[in-house]
Amino acid sequence: MKNASKEIFRPLKESNFFFNCHKDISCFNDCCAKLRLILTPYDILRIKNRLELSSDEFLSLYTDTVIEPQSPFPMVKLKMNRKGEKSCPFVTEAGCRIYKDRPGACRLYPLGRASSLVEGGKGVIEKFFVVEESHCRGFRENKSWTLNEWIDHEGVAEYSRMNDQWLKLVTASRKLGGNAITQKIQMFFMASYNLDKFRAFLFKSRFFDLFEVDSDLKKELRDQDVSLMEFGIKWLGFSLFGDKTLQPKGHGREFKTSA
Ligand code: SF4
């Protein structure tokens, strides 16, 4: 993940890979600096809750907003410390201080994952590869992993499942091209990254007068961030791309967002 390091990308098929990372290795923490680490909505949800911050506080303290070539919508990047080694704000001498809630990309490393949608959008095809970086001595260790062992060990599957729902939207956003008008960009940002604001939007607007949402789900949206995030992705699918992910009440009434 470190910018200045030489990288070799090696497809991971049936074979094992050798890797071990531990506190006594000479490169310990070297990989947690100078990163261009894009955060997904699920990454943000996990870290902000871990730090007991509001969405606004987390976004303002720890992130920058960037536009990537693959989408007209803004992405959110973890802000590295400005001074010294430009290290990750969460790295300490003892390692990652948010380890149990570290981003999906940190969990997956030293693997990378490329995913693409199955025709019709039902399911995902995933391919994994090993990212061998010259500064990382973990590849010289004599510990062997299969892909599944690594995924289980690092808790990757849950992150992939959460992230794939959202990446589907990002992929679809290419169709919008330069036509992603300001209001759509604001909706995307709020529902993707600012769950506090999205919750206030649902509960303080006429949203529930206009869409079918049963009382159990409504309670979940009030109390559970994961449900709220998943609902936000459905709402974006409905409002940005006309997906049939939400059921409007009555017929022909158009919902105007105040986002
Ligand atoms: S072994 Fe690799 S992943 Fe582990 S601390 Fe060193 S550079 Fe980072």
Ligand code: SF4
């Ligand atoms: S979040 Fe943790 S694992 Fe990821 S770069 Fe920062 S310190 Fe390293």
